Amino acid sequence: MDxxxxxxxxxxxxVTIQVDLYDRLALNLENDLISMVSKTGARGVxxxxxxxxxxxxxxxxxxxxxxxxxxxxxxxxVVVGMQPAVAITLVELGLTLQGVYTALDVEKGMELLRDKIxxxxxxxxxxxxxxxxxx
Amino acid sequence: xxxKKTRRxxxxxxxxxxxxxxxxxxxxxxxxxxxxxxxxxxxxxxxxTKLITAASELVRNMLxxxxxxxxxxxxxxxxxxxxxxxxxxxxxxxxxxxxxxMQDGFSTGKSLGLGLPGAKRLVNEFxxxxxxxxGTTVTIIHWKHGR
Numbered sequence: 001m002d003x004x005x006x007x008x009x010x011x012x013x014x015v016t017i018q019v020d021l022y023d024r025l026a027l028n029l030e031n032d033l034i035s036m037v038s039k040t041g042a043r044g045v046x047x048x049x050x051x052x053x054x055x056x057x058x059x060x061x062x063x064x065x066x067x068x069x070x071x072x073x074x075x076x077x078v079v080v081g082m083q084p085a086v087a088i089t090l091v092e093l094g095l096t097l098q099g100v101y102t103a104l105d106v107e108k109g110m111e112l113l114r115d116k117i118x119x120x121x122x123x124x125x126x127x128x129x130x131x132x133x134x135x
Numbered sequence: 136x137x138x139k140k141t142r143r144x145x146x147x148x149x150x151x152x153x154x155x156x157x158x159x160x161x162x163x164x165x166x167x168x169x170x171x172x173x174x175x176x177x178x179x180x181x182x183x184t185k186l187i188t189a190a191s192e193l194v195r196n197m198l199x200x201x202x203x204x205x206x207x208x209x210x211x212x213x214x215x216x217x218x219x220x221x222x223x224x225x226x227x228x229x230x231x232x233x234x235x236x237m238q239d240g241f242s243t244g245k246s247l248g249l250g251l252p253g254a255k256r257l258v259n260e261f262x263x264x265x266x267x268x269x270g271t272t273v274t275i276i277h278w279k280h281g282r
Contacts, residue, residue: 020163023195054166054184056191057249085184093188093253094239 004029006036012044012113013037013075018051026062033066037073044113045070048106050081060095067100076101076116080109149217150210156194157203165206166191169219172210176217178279186219186277189254193223193273196250200243201227201270211276218259218278229267237263 002025007014013036015029033045045066049055055063067077078101082090090097101116103109150172154165166187173183190206197204204225211220230236237255242248251273255261260276 020166022159022162024159053170054187054191056188056195057247057253058195061247083184085181088181089184089188089257092185092256093192094249094256095247095253 002028003032006032008036008040008042011042011117012046012110013040013042014046014048016048016051020054021052021059023058026059030062030066030069034069034073037070037075043075043117045075045077046106046109046113047077047079048081048109049079049086050083050105052086053083055082055086055090055095057093057095060090060093060097063097063100071099076113078103078109078112078116080104080106144213146211146213148209148211148220152208154206154208155203156197156206159198161203162191162194162198165194168208169221172208173219173277176210176219176279178219178277179281182277182279182281185257185281186221186275189257189275189277190221192250192254193221193275197223197225197227197271199246201225204270216278216280218276220274220276223273223275224270225272226270229269229271230263230265231267233263233265 004015004017004025013033015033036042037045047063047066063079070077079097080103082102101112103112154168156162156165169187169190170183173186178186194206204223204227207222207224209220211218235241237252239252240248251263254275258275258277259282262274263271265271
């Protein structure tokens with residue numbers, strides 16, 4: 001069965017959707033993400049949709065679901081990289097993705113997530129080299 | 136019950152093609168076919184996205200409520216403007232109250248109820264014709280320049 005890979009990066013989960021999603025794939029992603037949040041105790045989920053050319057109401061609902069479910073599990077969700085044409089279409093369709101944080105790109109999305117959960121896990125007082133990779 | 140948003144003038148059908156939609160997996164190839172056709176007539180990316188999103192909503196309805204159906208894909212031309220016409224035909228249970236089904240937020244399934252009204256907002260012309268017990272036909276047209 002097809003699945004979209006989920007990467008763990010520190011306290012975050014990272015998903016890059018590179019293919020056109022059909023419904024089953026989107027539902028699998030929703031399930032997998034929520035179980036990953038639970039299993040890893042992730043504090044944030046970043047979903048990159050820069051390669052996605054079509055977001056219809058079903059896909060929009062999945063994104064909303066992921067955000068609400070993650071929030072209940074104490075994780076924030078940021079959707080990044082939405083194509084302008086997709087944004088225009090979504091709003092006309094009537095989907096405003098309420099409750100889903102968005103950012104322009106992965107970098108800004110990560111920043112937003114860090115802000116949201118107030119990362120204080122590593123002492124960032126100075127640019128000390130990250131000697132131990134202890135998360 | 137018929138809801139109309141059409142202009143009257145001579146329309147010429149330039150190409151014609153049919154696709155059967157019976158499984159979820161048919162949706163992606165179908166969307167790709169619509170993209171191909173709209174690219175061919177030089178439709179802008181935003182208009183393509185609107186058309187394909189609307190088509191995606193309608194094809195999902197077909198799968199969900201009627202176990203699939205078929206779509207006719209046409210390149211049409213009217214008043215020297217080209218466009219894409221898609222006709223979604225199913226033999227499902229039909230819609231008893233089309234007016235209600237066209238309202239935002241109404242759904243007999245568990246969806247957001249944006250499919251039909253949303254699709255209508257996204258395309259230039261939208262026509263729905265449903266006979267309870269016989270099936271539903273939805274026709275949409277999106278013009279190259281989106282108007």
